[in-house]
Amino acid sequence: MLTYFNRLVKEGLLDPASFTQTDDQAVQKFVTGKSFVIMTNTQEIQNMINRMNETLGQGNFKVTQILPLAGPKGGVIAGNRLENGIMISSKAKDDPNFPQLLKFVDWLWYSEAGQTLTRWGVEGVTYQKVNGKFQLMPDVNYMNLNPSGTKSLQKDYGFSGGVFCLLYGGPKDLAESMMTPEVANFENQVNTQRKLLPVAPPVPFTESQREQANMLSQPIGDYVEQMMLKFITGVASIDKDWNSYVQQVNAKGVDQLVKLTNDVYKSSKNK
Secondary structure, three states: OHHHHHHHHHOOOOOHHHHOOOHHHHHHHHHOOOOOOOOOOOOHHHHHHHHHHHHHHOOOOOOOOOOOOOEOOEOEEOOOOOOOOOOOOHHHHHOOOHHHHHHHHHHHHHOHHHHHHHHHOOEOOOEEEEOOEEEEOOOEEOOOOOOOOOEEOOOOOOOOOOOOOOOOOOOHHHHOOOOOHHHHHHHHHHHHHOEEOOOOOOOOOOHHHHHHHHHHHHHHHHHHHHHHHHHHHOOOOHHHHHHHHHHHHHHOOHHHHHHHHHHHHHHHOOO
């Protein structure tokens, strides 16, 4: 991997500043046509297009989302356990209103009515149904879905906020209701053309084990990141400096970290 990216730098295909530049610098290069690809949130696509209409001229460019590139393992994507979720304090169980609290949480996050409210707001005020599809009211905007709207669904009405709005779950039509056609097409391509890898197995460290793991992993991680940048940009030579790099990683206790992680995993996997 490092050899491949180093080759991209040598051939002028990868800007060495990609690793150290600010977001603003990266965006400025992209919207002025000086870079070809950028990593960002899907809702930023329209913002990019708006800026490129000014810098490059409407019709002189095309912006689209590309699938995660396939590597030696084929077309795969990684998943994780932490995306949207709810934690309730253990103290809540002692509250006389605990059953009502659970009912409210269940309605707010998991019912179609609750998800519709937190996402779209109030029918006739912030949205309307047109031929069975959700549509913002003419004066309301959200993520450039209705650019002519003068009021914000989030700032003025308090809906579609990341705290209470579960963006990815629920019925398919509701989950896709706020996607632009480009984003919906991308989601469909990922679901049909990419395989989701199994989630990494859990390693439930105790507090003392986690502290020990952090003491080992943080300096190792910092060193590895520094050396990755040096290998990619050519400051360090993969041919000449690799063995020294491996020795340094070993000296920083990588074997201890691997053993600790495996011991905890093996001791807990059958529980």
